[in-house]
Amino acid sequence: MTRPLRRWHRRVWVALSILLPLLFVAALWVRES
């Protein structure tokens, strides 16, 4: 991959690694409440 694509790829995964666990925990919290 070219460097811009690698940078974009890394930023996407940092964002997903924050957002998706938050969504998962929120879904569990909603289910239990």
Next chain:
Amino acid sequence: MSVQYQAVLMNPQKRAYDLTIAGGVVAYLAVFAGAGSLLHPNATAETLLIRALGTGAFLLLHIILTIGPLCRLDRRFLPLLYNRRHLGVTMFVLALGHGAFSLVQFHALGDVDPLTSLFSSNTRYDSLAQFPFQQLGFVALLILFLMAATSHDFWLRMLGAPFWKRLHMLVYAAYGLLVGHVALGALQSERSPVLAGVMGLGLVTVCGLHVAAALRESPVDEPAPVEEEFVRVGPLDAIPENRAQVITIGAERVAVFRHDGKVSALSNVCKHQGGPLGEGRIVGGCITCPWHGYQYLPETGASPPPFTEKVDTFDTRVTGGQVYVCRRARK
């Protein structure tokens, strides 16, 4: 039209790969349906099939998404990358089956057509507990269709490697949508801790591996200090025979290979799918991309005839046991 369609060329490795995928999928569906009918005797065959296809596709997507970072962390996983597209198409077929059966089961028995029903039966976008999760799955399925339909090398050549690669990175959007689809759908009604546990484990594995691979890779992207025409790579002895050391010069990575008492420097980006040439090795006198085996001659950067691909090359110099590479590509 310069791009012509050629049927997929099969070889023993591809056959073994495909047979393993097919065997794994059939075994998973059979075990899931068998165990499901024992644990939930009241569940209909359609419901079991929908669940088996949906979980199978989601599991396969996790496997697909772990292959890339695993290969960057450990070269022994590279054989899995070679035919990853076959896994992707299989995953799409499972997801399509899940979507089609779900559409028939939940949206085909009313007065309106199934697709209208899908988008109009639940519009509670303001509620997390009752969020219309099926729409998320539908959009993800459209992305997976685009990817499966363009997975053949014909489309790679037609669209060009940079655009094709960007198109196929939409899989990350599809993954996000599918996590939402499952978390706001099945996870809300399935009270057993198994689904939540497996899903949480999958999420941690996929995200953890990508972040670990990114942390390991990002220092290589720091450009080498450029003060002179030639940039120092390091000691010649540090480069193994028929392998490369990768250095970033200006905007891009350069792979510096050592072979037959010579040193050659080329762009690290393969013309096929942008694979990292510096992580490959020299086989039969040619630098061989670790992703799909595309080959280039070390001195010229050109693929051996009849192939016509060519990557940029750079002048090199060895002084006092140190390797230097010119910061500008050869004209």
